[in-house]
Amino acid sequence: MQRLKYSGGVFALALAVWLASGATAAQASVARATPFGSSSDVVSFTSVVPTAPDNVVGATYAAIAVDSSEAVSFSVDAATTNAACVVTGATVTFEHAGTCVIDASVPTDLSATPAQQTITVAPASTSTSLVIGTSVLTATVSTSAPGSGTATGTVLFSVGGKTLGTATLVNGIATLPYTVPANVTEAILAGYQGAADYTTSSATVTANGLDIEPTFVAKPTIAARVTSAAPKNARGWWHTKVKVHFSCDGAGSTIIGGCPRALVLTRSGADVTVIRTIRTVKGSSATVELRGLKIDLKKPKVEIVGVRDRALYHGSRPPVSCAATDPISGIASCRVVTTVKRTSTLDTITFTAIAKSWAGLTRRTSETIYSKV
Numbered sequence: 001m002q003r004l005k006y007s008g009g010v011f012a013l014a015l016a017v018w019l020a021s022g023a024t025a026a027q028a029s030v031a032r033a034t035p036f037g038s039s040s041d042v043v044s045f046t047s048v049v050p051t052a053p054d055n056v057v058g059a060t061y062a063a064i065a066v067d068s069s070e071a072v073s074f075s076v077d078a079a080t081t082n083a084a085c086v087v088t089g090a091t092v093t094f095e096h097a098g099t100c101v102i103d104a105s106v107p108t109d110l111s112a113t114p115a116q117q118t119i120t121v122a123p124a125s126t127s128t129s130l131v132i133g134t135s136v137l138t139a140t141v142s143t144s145a146p147g148s149g150t151a152t153g154t155v156l157f158s159v160g161g162k163t164l165g166t167a168t169l170v171n172g173i174a175t176l177p178y179t180v181p182a183n184v185t186e187a188i189l190a191g192y193q194g195a196a197d198y199t200t201s202s203a204t205v206t207a208n209g210l211d212i213e214p215t216f217v218a219k220p221t222i223a224a225r226v227t228s229a230a231p232k233n234a235r236g237w238w239h240t241k242v243k244v245h246f247s248c249d250g251a252g253s254t255i256i257g258g259c260p261r262a263l264v265l266t267r268s269g270a271d272v273t274v275i276r277t278i279r280t281v282k283g284s285s286a287t288v289e290l291r292g293l294k295i296d297l298k299k300p301k302v303e304i305v306g307v308r309d310r311a312l313y314h315g316s317r318p319p320v321s322c323a324a325t326d327p328i329s330g331i332a333s334c335r336v337v338t339t340v341k342r343t344s345t346l347d348t349i350t351f352t353a354i355a356k357s358w359a360g361l362t363r364r365t366s367e368t369i370y371s372k373v
Helices: 010-020 025-033
Strands: 060-062 073-076 085-088 091-094 098-105 115-121 126-132 136-143 154-159 162-168 173-177 185-192 201-208 221-228 242-249 263-265 269-279 285-295 301-305 312-314 321-325 331-342 346-357 362-372
Touching (some): 073 085, 085 098, 091 098, 136 185, 221 269, 242 269, 301 346, 321 346
Parallel strands (some): 126 201
Antiparallel strands (some): 060 091, 126 136, 136 173, 154 162, 185 201, 242 263, 269 285, 346 362
């Protein structure tokens, strides 16, 4: 006998149709004696309820359920909270944090016992990144897999526990106008406050006020030019006062304090350094460095060794030598030039020591002695 898949008040109509088709009264009594809904068919889930981290907002779940002979269909039960999920075919998509209840049934067999599966949907995890510009802080909040979707809510920006301000996420991005003070290094925190469907996250970036110069900002320029009364020599030494002139271009912005004034270098040194930095009101900066300037403004010290000035010598003259020092550039040469004026009884001898530094400066000293012929 074929089983009738009808129930309740539909039975009488089904029975009448069956009898009209030629069924015997005995067959009809057997059919009436078989209660509807007493089938042994039971729908059961074979897919496992997803748990962390696969049960988060934005993730999907493939539902699988079986019946002994019929195809199973899935639907969202009315017990679901907060519109936690939707079902398309056998794919369950988690849309909001809450309780997702899935029904599995056989629409063509009302006698089959349906099955139900309950899934707890958790908020999706997030990560936050922070970019510090010349005048704006930009925080981007991303959803971590297997979750998906665009985070909503606000980001709180702070420095050392002090709140700078909050900003609302728009397409996952929050911005706050802020300029890191010049010559200040500080750690800036961007803290995403989370939402019903997304967890909190944060990022910290340490920035220096002079280093924040994005490529899209036109940078100023500064150049330096060195002049002196005498040119530097072949060894790179300047031996007269050096003047450093600066020229600047603000790249369309105002230079704070203007371009540096010319600088006169009046001290000697073998490795003099000059550094100047300019900053604009837009927060951009430029630096010029002059390193390794060789300046020697002092003449060397020199003396004659071997005789006493204005002394009288008898017989042969004593040996004479030149001695010189220069603590900056050093001595390039030191020599003695001798001149003699003679009479019948006395020679007047003048020794002149000439010392020259590597910077090109020269110093002379003379001593005169007398020698009896």
